[in-house]
Amino acid sequence: TSARIVPDLDGGRLVVTPTITGARTGLRFRATVTADGTAAGAAEAPAGSGSAVVVQLANPRPWSPTAPFLYDVRLELVDGETIVDSVASYAGLRKFHIEGNRFYLNNEPFFFRSVLDQGFYPDGIWTAPSDAELKADIERAKAVGFNGARLHQKVFEERFHYWADQLGYITWGEFCDWGAWRQQASLEAFHNLQNEWREVVMRDLNHPSIVAWTPYNETAEVAKAHIERHRRCVQETVDLTRALDPTRPVNDCSGYVHVDTDIYTVHCYDQDVATFAEKFTAVAPGAREGFHVNVPELDAPYAGQPYVVDEYGGTWWREEIAPAQADPASWGYGRPPEGIEEVYARIAGLTKVLTDHPHIAGYTYTQLTDVEQEQNGIYTYDRQLKFDAERLRAIFGAPAASEGEESP
Numbered sequence: 001t002s003a004r005i006v007p008d009l010d011g012g013r014l015v016v017t018p019t020i021t022g023a024r025t026g027l028r029f030r031a032t033v034t035a036d037g038t039a040a041g042a043a044e045a046p047a048g049s050g051s052a053v054v055v056q057l058a059n060p061r062p063w064s065p066t067a068p069f070l071y072d073v074r075l076e077l078v079d080g081e082t083i084v085d086s087v088a089s090y091a092g093l094r095k096f097h098i099e100g101n102r103f104y105l106n107n108e109p110f111f112f113r114s115v116l117d118q119g120f121y122p123d124g125i126w127t128a129p130s131d132a133e134l135k136a137d138i139e140r141a142k143a144v145g146f147n148g149a150r151l152h153q154k155v156f157e158e159r160f161h162y163w164a165d166q167l168g169y170i171t172w173g174e175f176c177d178w179g180a181w182r183q184q185a186s187l188e189a190f191h192n193l194q195n196e197w198r199e200v201v202m203r204d205l206n207h208p209s210i211v212a213w214t215p216y217n218e219t220a221e222v223a224k225a226h227i228e229r230h231r232r233c234v235q236e237t238v239d240l241t242r243a244l245d246p247t248r249p250v251n252d253c254s255g256y257v258h259v260d261t262d263i264y265t266v267h268c269y270d271q272d273v274a275t276f277a278e279k280f281t282a283v284a285p286g287a288r289e290g291f292h293v294n295v296p297e298l299d300a301p302y303a304g305q306p307y308v309v310d311e312y313g314g315t316w317w318r319e320e321i322a323p324a325q326a327d328p329a330s331w332g333y334g335r336p337p338e339g340i341e342e343v344y345a346r347i348a349g350l351t352k353v354l355t356d357h358p359h360i361a362g363y364t365y366t367q368l369t370d371v372e373q374e375q376n377g378i379y380t381y382d383r384q385l386k387f388d389a390e391r392l393r394a395i396f397g398a399p400a401a402s403e404g405e406e407s408p
Contacts, residue, residue: 007092007094012056014031016031016052019049027047029053030075031074032073035061041055041057047077060093063093063208065169073090102402109402111361112364113145113362113396114363114365115149115150115366116365116367118367118369119154122381136383140383143389144389149171149364150174150310151172152174164207164210177215205245212248212249212251213248213249216253223256227298230257234252234257234260235260251308251310255294256295265308266292266307266310267311269333271335276349283360308362310362311366313365314333314334315347316375316376317340317376318375330375347365351363365378378392
């Protein structure tokens with residue numbers, strides 16, 4: 001037994017759809033919602049899989065990064081006056097949608113100030129040492145000005161998403177597709193990937209903090225080798241994702257190679273601010289070329305979607321060995337900075353290009369922490385802050401032009 005909880009901010013309600021196995025005749029399904037212990041709404045109906053109940057909320061309170069309010073939800077199967085089964089959960093009343101080339105959160109323009117988080121740890125690698133550390137990584141990101149994360153090539157722990165809901169941290173759900181089908185672009189490998197992706201979406205679709213889905217990342221290798229198979233497989237996955245969850249936009253392939261996408265993402269690690277800026281000058285809703293696209297000969301053309309640079313930066317810094325020598329065990333993008341002020345200038349300049357652009361809807365800075373030889377994090381691998389938090393908050397939290405009142 002499970003349930004889908006869909007928030008309807010405009011209607012001030014929650015739509016709850018159960019999946020019930022083994023239900024007998026005469027059972028009823030009941031959803032009860034409370035806000036800080038006070039009754040906020042309830043609804044019930046004859047129990048049946050796919051039969052939704054609508055809970056109208058008294059004094060609706062939205063969920064947002066600045067005020068991540070969560071309703072308590074109790075779901076029950078009842079037989080007369082007897083509760084046969086029950087489960088406690090929660091829900092956030094939030095709306096995330098796209099209009100033109102902008103994101104909107106709760107009907108207000110929203111700029112995605114995100115950090116790339118690979119979810120690595122020095123001891124457990126992909127396994128966090130504790131629940132507290134999952135929470136702490138979110139707090140670390142928020143402390144330096146980010147409002148969310150791109151969860152890079154990892155299906156993150158359910159408790160991570162729990163803390164993202166609790167703390168108001170926006171994420172895009174992503175799958176770890178690298179190596180899953182690119183070296184052997186076989187249909188068997190693809191179908192294994194797709195079956196697991198289905199499980200991920202169904203597991204996580206009730207989290208208000210997840211606002212978009214990204215099933216693939218950087219698919220140029222398989223696209224160049226098997227272009228038609230790539231197109232068919234990506235399209236099939238996009239169609240599946242939209243069918244499973246029509247409430248969230250889909251970023252088909254982070255960076256490239258796009259086939260059918262609601263969000264147009266690109267990756268750019270140019271470390272020179274001037275040439276970095278030139279790559280994005282021409283981005284505009286009606287433009288189709290003249291700006292940065294990773295694989296223009298294969299990518300579907302830009303069609304006015306929200307344009308997001310969901311990988312940039314990656315600037316190396318390890319103060320104890322600066323300036324860097326050629327060392328494969330200590331790596332970052334571009335020429336290593338000579339000193340920490342050059343790091344600040346580079347990060348600030350690159351980020352300002354994106355926040356000042358009226359037709360860029362968000363960014364993902366690489367990255368939250370050092371990861372093995374990749375020593376280009378805001379924090380070290382063991383979570384020590386490398387920089388001044390206040391200076392970073394001023395950079396990453398700066399107002400964005402695309403959040404203005406004028407229509408794009």
